Amino acid sequence: FDTGTLAGLRVHITAGPTQEPLDPVRYISNHSSGKMGYALAQAATDAGAAVTLISGPVNLAQPDHVKRISVTTAQEMLSASLANIDDCDIFIACAAVADYRPTAIAEHKIKKGNEEIMELHLVKNPDIVATVASLENKPFTVGFAAETRDVINYARGKLAKKGLDMIVANDVSQAGIGFNSDENAVTLVTANQQTSIPQTSKRQLAVQLIEQIAKHYKTSK
């Protein structure tokens, strides 16, 4: 690995799930373990970057030499992302952010009633990576796309809609890759390029992704 590829650069990475509370004991979340985002943080550090990891609740050790900011909800992840954005050259959004949160958080534990069907009301969360990409002084912005079908087309749609420089598409319907597994396989998509990285450990994959991101970042300057 070409050490120093990212020397002098500041890389911010979101990782893990968000948890959106319903009441004091329950929340809505997803199966993200944080492994992919933490592997990227390690690879970016090894490449010489100063890394800030904005992390949802995960059971992973903090990587050495990385500044970690722990958050719970999407709104907290957005605030943490924006608070530090002036210090950011490359923003990588690997977190699995809940698209919706409960409209209200009950003050006390919601009691079981007699009704068979219970309805939850949800409101849309802010889109963190799209907000970052819309900033006037925006960093080079990389998103992920977790898809279960028509992976590349949906990823291209998100690249354009969210105003990203690059998107990393993964098929999260396949066993053994994606959410919570130790391996992943991705296709890196830019406006005019597409590069597939076959299934390998998230650690190995992160090294390859950071190399590609560094290359594209440099040509964008």
Ligand code: PMT
């Ligand atoms: O954490 P692991 O267990 O290792 O699993 C890794 C992973 C599967 C979570 C990861 O590789 C991945 O795909 N991350 C993105 C998951 C996701 O929520 O994708 P999405 O297609 O729903 O979102 C698209 C992009 O918008 C993502 O960059 C996401 O971080 C971002 N987003 C989404 C919603 C929102 N409100 N704010 C956002 O910033």
